[in-house]
Amino acid sequence: MARRTRAALVPVEHITRSILLLRGQKVLLDEELAALYDVATKVLLQAVKRNLERFPQDFMFQLTAEEWAALRSQIVTSKAGRGGRRYPPYAFTEQGVAMLSSVLHSDRAAAVNIEIMRAFVRMRAMLAGNRELARRLDELEARIDKKLATHDEAIAAILSAIRELTASPPASKAYKRRTIGFTADLDEKS
Numbered sequence: 030m031a032r033r034t035r036a037a038l039v040p041v042e043h044i045t046r047s048i049l050l051l052r053g054q055k056v057l058l059d060e061e062l063a064a065l066y067d068v069a070t071k072v073l074l075q076a077v078k079r080n081l082e083r084f085p086q087d088f089m090f091q092l093t094a095e096e097w098a099a100l101r102s103q104i105v106t107s108k109a110g111r112g113g114r115r116y117p118p119y120a121f122t123e124q125g126v127a128m129l130s131s132v133l134h135s136d137r138a139a140a141v142n143i144e145i146m147r148a149f150v151r152m153r154a155m156l157a158g159n160r161e162l163a164r165r166l167d168e169l170e171a172r173i174d175k176k177l178a179t180h181d182e183a184i185a186a187i188l189s190a191i192r193e194l195t196a197s198p199p200a201s202k203a204y205k206r207r208t209i210g211f212t213a214d215l216d217e218k219s
Contacts, residue, residue, distance in 0.1 A: 044148035049120070051096065055152060056120035057145070065141050066133055074119065076132045083132065088125035092117040123149045 047061045063070040077084055092100065097117035121129065123146070130142035 041144055041148045041151065044145055045152060048148065048152060049100075051092070051120050052090070054120075054122050055149065056122055057126060059119040059121065060114075062121060062126065062129065065145070066129075066135070066138050068133065073129075073133070077119070077129070080132045083128050084125055087122060088128055089119055089121050091119050 044057075044065070047057055047065075048055050049058065050056075059073055060070050063073040066073065077089065094117060126142065126145050126149075130138050
């Protein structure tokens with residue numbers, strides 16, 4: 030029961046909102062992970078640095094100064110030199126987050142890690158659902174384009190027929206109209 034209570038302290042929706050897309054990978058920043066695990070960022074990074082062999086580049090990477098500046102402007106953190114963070118944060122991929130639970134030896138780390146893995150799985154399912162939806166929309170659009178092409182041909186044929194009906198007959202087929210009433214045509218031979 031205690032384990033479920035701890036997991037409930039970290040809603041999956043909160044974790045999902047914290048996941049960022051950097052360098053084409055879904056990651057969580059060290060500061061966010063430290064808050065989730067209820068440890069100081071410094072403590073989290075010390076544990077990682079003591080076990081650096083467990084965190085290859087595809088598990089964890091440090092943001093470049095440009096990435097950090099762009100991210101800082103989006104999340105509105107304090108500027109360096111004014112009490113804020115003075116170095117770019119580390120970003121942990123899904124595998125890196127899984128490895129963190131083996132480095133941080135606490136019940137909370139294990140419980141939070143389970144919720145983080147569920148958030149990653151939920152995001153992956155949402156993306157797969159979006160891909161399926163995009164594929165279906167593409168199929169529907171192709172069908173509509175095909176139908177529109179046949180409709181365009183039918184409409185063009187109808188317009189052509191209407192134009193033929195409304196157009197005046199060619200001069201060779203034109204006939205002389207007789208006037209109404211009595212006229213004496215002296216040239217006419219009876």
